[in-house]
Amino acid sequence: AQKVTQAQTEISVVEKEDVTLDCVYETRDTTYYLFWYKQPPSGELVFLIRRNSFDEQNEISGRYSWNFQKSTSSFNFTITASQVVDSAVYFCATESGYSTLTFGKGTMLLVSP
Amino acid sequence: DSGVTQTPKHLITATGQRVTLRCSPRSGDLSVYWYQQSLDQGLQFLIQYYNGEERAKGNILERFSAQQFPDLHSELNLSSLELGDSALYFCASSPPRTGGTGELFFGEGSRLTVL
Numbered sequence: 001a002q003k004v005t006q007a008q009t010e011i012s013v014v015e016k017e018d019v020t021l022d023c024v025y026e027t028r029d030t031t032y033y034l035f036w037y038k039q040p041p042s043g044e045l046v047f048l049i050r051r052n053s054f055d056e057q058n059e060i061s062g063r064y065s066w067n068f069q070k071s072t073s074s075f076n077f078t079i080t081a082s083q084v085v086d087s088a089v090y091f092c093a094t095e096s097g098y099s100t101l102t103f104g105k106g107t108m109l110l111v112s113p
Numbered sequence: 114d115s116g117v118t119q120t121p122k123h124l125i126t127a128t129g130q131r132v133t134l135r136c137s138p139r140s141g142d143l144s145v146y147w148y149q150q151s152l153d154q155g156l157q158f159l160i161q162y163y164n165g166e167e168r169a170k171g172n173i174l175e176r177f178s179a180q181q182f183p184d185l186h187s188e189l190n191l192s193s194l195e196l197g198d199s200a201l202y203f204c205a206s207s208p209p210r211t212g213g214t215g216e217l218f219f220g221e222g223s224r225l226t227v228l
Contacts, residue, residue: 043222103156
């Protein structure tokens with residue numbers, strides 16, 4: 001069975017600091033997908049990124065970057081120059097077949113001015 | 114706006130009662146997923162439907178049931194409600210594609226409070 005561990009329950013930073021959210025996953029599948037979702041205070045879940053297990057190339061998109069390391073089963077997410085609007089709960093997830101997702105417990109990010 | 118519509122947004126009811134949550138997926142999406150988010154359990158997958166047929170089942174209680182109708186909207190029925198059923202229930206949809214792994218588009222959720 002899939003399992004996703006987000007060891008950081010809550011992180012507090014001051015605006016403009018860089019912050020990295022950790023994610024460690026367990027899966028028996030040889031081919032799998034990993035996701036990050038964001039849940040702002042308004043409550044909806046917003047898709048951020050999907051990576052497949054074949055592609056370990058790390059990606060940067062604006063202030064966001066992702067570090068996927070298959071050898072350590074980690075899929076970390078970094079926000080550069082954080083902003084107050086980044087305050088949210090961030091969920092890492094792995095796909096369990098038919099696009100059903102197994103989520104971690106989430107990391108609450110608080111960015112203060 | 115994800116395009117997934119859930120009603121009602123908030124619902125308060127009493128133990129032992131039955132409620133129905135409704136979800137309209139994005140136009141063109143054939144799959145509907147239901148997730149429960151609670152403080153204790155986090156985000157948990159309940160059940161998935163694809164074009165009217167049940168495709169995958171997660172940690173859904175026997176007191177809960179769901180269906181997807183020919184117009185592709187879905188309903189999640191929760192009966193004999195208990196205090197512990199208080200949670201945010203999300204519906205999500207995904208575009209038709211083989212092999213899964215699609216991005217899920219989530220609705221804003223239905224917050225159920227059982228008193």
